[in-house]
Amino acid sequence: MVAQLTENQTNLYDTDYNLWVLETVKKLENRDVDSLDWDNLIEEVLDLSKRDKKKIESLLIKLIEHLLILQYWQSERDRNKGHWEREILSFQQQILRELEDSPSLNNYLNTKFPDCYQKGRKLASKHSQLSLNTFPEKPIAPLEQILDENWLP
Structure with missing residues (x-):
């Protein structure tokens, strides 16, 4: 019986993901932990x-792309500066919102910054x-500065 239930849940996961999610939510709301599809739930x-x-x-x-083109693409700077600055601010705000919701991502972002x-x-x-040589190999500023909404290169 338990094996059949697990197989049906796995099949549902593979055949109708949305329905699997809705069914899983119902089971969670009802605290029906015995019938949860644990493997797929953990994966999700x-x-x-x-x-x-x-x-x-x-x-x-x-964000880095736009900061670099703002600083180094002089021939287009006058025409695109406002657009690039808006994009920079938008990316900064989105990143800061993500970090506010999940502060532990800050450490992750620090490790991924060079890449x-x-x-x-x-x-x-x-x-x-x-x-490519136009743009410095080393970051133009530390991550904290790049994320500062009041900073532009």
Whole structure:
């Protein structure tokens, strides 16, 4: 009986994810822990953390890209400065909101900062069509400064 219930839950997870989520929520609300699809539930909860990490990394990469093009793409600066500054502020605010909701992501972001900087640097080069060497290999500022809404290069 228990094996059949577990198989049905797994099948539901594979065949109708949305229904699986709704059924899982009902079981959680009813404290029906015996009939939960634990394996898939654990996988989904862990995936929430992965999604948050990917999201915050992506935002940081885009922030760095825009900070670099603002500072180094002189031929387009006058025409695009306002747009780039708006994007920078938007990325900063989104990152700060994520960190406010999940302060433990701060440590994660600090460890990923060097890699995110290099990815942002490559994007800035592609975006601007400027040589990658135009942009410094080392970060233009510490992470804390890059996240400061009152700072621009």
